[in-house]
Amino acid sequence: MRPKTLILKVDPQNPSINVIREAARILAEGGLVAFPTETVYGLGAAADIREAVLKIFKVKNRPPDNPLILHLADPEWLPRVSRNIPSYAYKLIEKFWPGPLTLILPKAEQVLSEVTAGLPKVAVRVPAHRVAQLLIKELGKPVAAPSANRSGRPSPTHARHVIEDFNGQIDAIIDAGETLHGVESTILDITLWPPVLLRPGAIPIEEIEMTLGVKVTVPEFARGIRESEEAIAPGTKYRHYAPMAEMILVEAEDYKNLDKLVEKVKEIALKKISRGVKVGILCSDETAHRYEGLGLVVSLGPRSDSFIIARNLFKALRSMDELGVEFIVAEGFEEKGLGLTVMNRLRKASGHNVVNAV
Structure with missing residues (x-):
């Protein structure tokens, strides 16, 4: 018999601190918690617990070469997960964080290789959803989280979608209703200049170009015309978002x-x-x-x-x-x-x- 998944309902604007603490406790003990962000629901694990990170891949049936995104509570946490941060990164951070922009940066040594799928770069963002912010802050360390759906399926924009995919297979789901954007974050590799769009998302590329004053490179795989030969970021190599039909x-x-x-x-x-x-x-x-x-x-x-x-x-x-x-x-x-x-x-x-x- 499968263990029961705890469903924790909260007000998205004013979530119960007791619920947040319970979810953070589960993460701290190596459990998996699905939580809302402003984009879609994420499936979170404490980023420094290797066994918990590996559980994400197992539960989602996610290929091990497909990296995860690290979610931070505050931009000031960035030195914990990245090094040699380009100066122009801070223009984007000031404009779009917290928010649905994921930056690809050089990985700090302490970041688990399982999080980055062995790559020397790490994907990082600061979510804008109040529940996500409070959860990560209460945990006190970064949360590794892909979207909370089975690999290849459409991403979840409501807790009921997470329940459909993972009920009885993860420890808890924080239900805060429907997400705002309904699509994932924009992923931008800023270790390169001009920066390269790896996945279009909730922030239009035109806004990024306006902020940086440069034309961003948009490869064919970012348009969805083909898959990338390597999984250089979430959503680049494998078939994603597919219905059963x-x-x-x-x-x-x-x-x-x-x-x-x-x-x-x-x-x-x-x-x-x-x-x-x-x-x-x-x-x-x-x-x-x-x-x-x-x-x-x-x-x-x-x-x-x-x-x-x-x-x-x-x-x-x-x-x-x-x-x-x-x-x-x-x-x-x-x-x-x-x-x-x-x-x-x-x-x-x-x-x-x-x-x-x-």
């Missing part, structure tokens, strides 16, 4: 005129429906009405608001699974602002099964 992404050359995009989505959906397949369509507010009668239609939001679209994406993918959809057809979005993040996730969720609307 088979999925295809329909992209367009011009997202100002959506007619061709809609016709291609319809064509694919109708072919599957004619074979008795249960189809789901992920689309936008502008086109949802045009798919009436073609299976389960879920709008991610208006194309003018990529924040809303990004926030709804993982929730929508999980809802498709919950409703037993067998095949998903997803519309593409323009790669501006958080549109780059959305397209990275959609391309990877589809396993790079992409067609163009021509």
